[in-house]
Amino acid sequence: MEKFDAVVVGAGPAGSTSAFVMAKAGLKVLLLERSKAAGEKNVFGGRIYSHVLKRLFSNFEDEAPVERYVVRETIGMMDDSDCVSLDFVSRRDTPRSACSFVARRNRFDKWLSEKAEQAGALFVGGTKVDDLIIRDGKVCGIVSGSDTIEADCVVDAEGVTAALSRRAGLRNDVAPSQIKVGVKETIQLSRQSINERFSLSDDEGAACVYIGQPTSFLTASGAFVYTNSESISIGVVVDPLELSQARIEVQEMIEKFRLHPSMERLLSGGKVIEYSAHMIPNSVPALPSNLIRDGFLSTGDAAGFFINHGFTYRGVDLAMASGEAAGNAVVEAHSLGSYGREELMRYYSGLSSTVLPEMEHAEKTGEVLHNERIFSTYPSIAIGFMEDMFRINGFDREGAASLLKKNMSGRVSTLRMLRDAYSAYRRM
Numbered sequence: 465m466e467k468f469d470a471v472v473v474g475a476g477p478a479g480s481t482s483a484f485v486m487a488k489a490g491l492k493v494l495l496l497e498r499s500k501a502a503g504e505k506n507v508f509g510g511r512i513y514s515h516v517l518k519r520l521f522s523n524f525e526d527e528a529p530v531e532r533y534v535v536r537e538t539i540g541m542m543d544d545s546d547c548v549s550l551d552f553v554s555r556r557d558t559p560r561s562a563c564s565f566v567a568r569r570n571r572f573d574k575w576l577s578e579k580a581e582q583a584g585a586l587f588v589g590g591t592k593v594d595d596l597i598i599r600d601g602k603v604c605g606i607v608s609g610s611d612t613i614e615a616d617c618v619v620d621a622e623g624v625t626a627a628l629s630r631r632a633g634l635r636n637d638v639a640p641s642q643i644k645v646g647v648k649e650t651i652q653l654s655r656q657s658i659n660e661r662f663s664l665s666d667d668e669g670a671a672c673v674y675i676g677q678p679t680s681f682l683t684a685s686g687a688f689v690y691t692n693s694e695s696i697s698i699g700v701v702v703d704p705l706e707l708s709q710a711r712i713e714v715q716e717m718i719e720k721f722r723l724h725p726s727m728e729r730l731l732s733g734g735k736v737i738e739y740s741a742h743m744i745p746n747s748v749p750a751l752p753s754n755l756i757r758d759g760f761l762s763t764g765d766a767a768g769f770f771i772n773h774g775f776t777y778r779g780v781d782l783a784m785a786s787g788e789a790a791g792n793a794v795v796e797a798h799s800l801g802s803y804g805r806e807e808l809m810r811y812y813s814g815l816s817s818t819v820l821p822e823m824e825h826a827e828k829t830g831e832v833l834h835n836e837r838i839f840s841t842y843p844s845i846a847i848g849f850m851e852d853m854f855r856i857n858g859f860d861r862e863g864a865a866s867l868l869k870k871n872m873s874g875r876v877s878t879l880r881m882l883r884d885a886y887s888a889y890r891r892m
């Protein structure tokens with residue numbers, strides 16, 4: 465096969481964005497994807513922050529396969545039977561001006577890969593890349609089955625397994641402490657039922673996250689609900705190490721979540737049409753030594769770019785931003801006529817103004833998310849307090865301060881709670 469300026473491995477958001485940027489600049493780009501069509505088997509919760517798309521595609525709102533624009537955000541704390549939630553609804557502008565939207569990966573990834581093709585990249589589906597060609601310390605192409613393809617640069621966008629980044633010596637084997645596990649169900653419901661149950665209209669959507677019982681009070685874990693146009697995605701994200709110590713299977717967790725009294729009503733009459741599971745990267749230090757080598761760049765999930773803020777999950781916009789930065793770096797290296805590590809360092813400087821500050825901030829948030837009181841003690845206190853506040857059965861109601869004290873008693877001291885609140889405030 466002919467030689468390419470760049471081979472991109474994986475047509476997820478990182479790979480297709482990177483291929484788009486390079487092809488648009490006139491480079492000869494091959495985009496390889498193991499599934500027949502991009503996105504066919506890709507799993508995620510459902511929400512995409514659109515800032516990178518809006519910058520790259522001026523007509524994205526007219527073209528992109530958006531299910532719904534997010535106008536309703538819910539953060540909930542659950543125990544076995546109750547739920548306390550904070551609901552934020554913004555209809556200040558039109559839904560289309562919302563900063564995020566709900567999408568389905570089979571449609572979204574296909575659309576994005578077609579954008580790369582339209583820009584001039586050659587997309588080949590049904591092709592799994594098995595290895596890298598490395599000569600004199602430089603990555604010079606890829607191996608797929610019995611085929612070898614030469615390229616000046618390889619962009620690894622194969623997702624969380626990061627096999628090629630490991631082969632390139634940028635990463636160690638994936639350890640259980642470096643991943644989370646996400647499980648998702650898609651439940652079919654009519655548009656009208658979804659609109660009525662979530663108080664939405666037309667192309668308005670909801671993004672909801674929950675902590676506490678949906679994930680058996682495990683730390684840094686939670687559940688999500690996203691409204692598609694005619695289905696609802698629900699799921700849980702859990703730490704596999706904690707899960708192995710808890711006496712519950714992840715399938716059981718999602719079942720419990722689906723049957724929780726506050727969920728059951730929202731999902732009633734729906735039919736589960738899809739079940740999927742996938743790994744999610746825990747952030748790894750984003751150092752040049754983990755991302756770049758001569759003729760090779762690691763992007764998206766392969767580079768560990770995922771953020772769990774507790775109130776939102778983010779990976780797709782980081783994948784696209786890193787794909788864009790990688791694409792720009794390869795374009796510059798091409799103009800310099802050399803694809804060495806030094807020339808490709810432009811990738812790292814591109815990330816410095818986008819993904820890296822977010823990742824640094826997320827590291828701080830991560831410390832908060834490992835405080836077990838946030839996932840067990842405080843949900844129980846909040847639910848007990850609300851119950852006492854709103855259940856009036858006579859003439860003996862106590863004041864709010866006394867009810868709070870009663871619910872905190874034996875669970876957490878006031879000083880501890882204030883310290884946790886201050887710590888969360890400083891790190892979120």
Ligand SMILES: Cc1cc2nc3c(=O)[nH]c(=O)nc-3n(C[C@H](O)[C@H](O)[C@H](O)COP(=O)(O)OP(=O)(O)OC[C@H]3O[C@@H](n4cnc5c(N)ncnc54)[C@H](O)[C@@H]3O)c2cc1C
Nearest residue numbers: 474476477478498508509510511593623646764765779780
């Ligand atoms: C349960 C769950 C919920 C999530 N929720 C959200 C959310 O709501 N919002 C959000 O922004 N992010 C979310 N994420 C994270 C998000 O899905 C990822 O961060 C994002 O998809 C990363 O994009 P990527 O392009 O790096 O990798 P991927 O999307 O994983 O794409 C990698 C592509 O490479 C292909 N591939 C893999 N190996 C090879 C190979 N050897 N050869 C050829 N092709 C290969 C794959 O088939 C795939 O198409 C969630 C993830 C999970 C698991």
